[in-house]
Amino acid sequence: xxxxxxxxxxxxxxxxxPIGQPGKGLRCEVDLKAKYVMVFNKYGGLDHESTWYAxxxxxxxxxxxxxxxxxxxxxxxxxxx
Numbered sequence: 001x002x003x004x005x006x007x008x009x010x011x012x013x014x015x016x017x018p019i020g021q022p023g024k025g026l027r028c029e030v031d032l033k034a035k036y037v038m039v040f041n042k043y044g045g046l047d048h049e050s051t052w053y054a055x056x057x058x059x060x061x062x063x064x065x066x067x068x069x070x071x072x073x074x075x076x077x078x079x080x081x
Contacts, residue, residue, distance in 0.1 A: 005030045008059065009037040009050035012077060015069035016059055019052070023075035047077050 009028070011017045019028045025042045030052050039048035053059045059066050 005032065005052075006054075008053045008055070009039070010053075010059070010064065011039075011050070011069055012048050012075075013069065015067045016053075016056070017069040017071070021071050023071075023077075026075070026077075041077070 005019055005028075007019050007030070008016050009019060009022075011022075017023075019030060019037065022028050022039050026047065027040050029038045029040065030036070032052065035052045037050045037052045038046055039050070041047050051062070053062070056066050
């Protein structure tokens with residue numbers, strides 16, 4: 001599966017982020033059967049792993065506080081230029 005898959009993941013700051021918008025220079029691969037998200041940098045390195053959630057209700061059901069990531073602010077992962 002690829003970033004075209006809908007849904008969300010919890011990012012490196014503990015915030016909910018859409019699969020299709022992981023951040024500049026990043027891409028997601030999703031295994032829907034395992035509910036697993038891998039976030040790769042532009043060099044193909046794995047930067048983050050998370051659980052895949054279909055929607056906001058699924059995040060809340062998992063017992064996590066729903067806080068949306070600011071998609072316009074720069075991301076803070078060491079492999080990002």
